[in-house]
Amino acid sequence: MEQWWYNHKTGEVEEGPQSLAVDRDGPFETRAEAERAPQIIAERARKWAAEESGA
Known part of the structure; x- marks a missing residue:
């Protein structure tokens, strides 16, 4: 299964983990x-902050 x-x-964008873990986000399908x-993150x-504040 491909991961991005x-x-x-x-x-x-990288196909498979190519760089250091500290420099990358994922995996994505x-x-x-x-x-x-960046938009997804x-x-x-925002969702987590709203949940933590009880909004």
């Missing part, structure tokens, strides 16, 4: 998801 990663240091990683962070 987003390297937040370089802004590049598709390249398109990995390309949207921001959405998740």
Whole structure:
């Protein structure tokens, strides 16, 4: 099964874990998801913050 990663240091999408774990986010099921990683991560962070604040 293919897995895609987003390297937040370089802004590049990687097929399989190619860079250091500290520099990448994932895995994602598709390249398109990995390309949207910054937006997906921001959405998740907002959701978690809202849950923690009880909103």
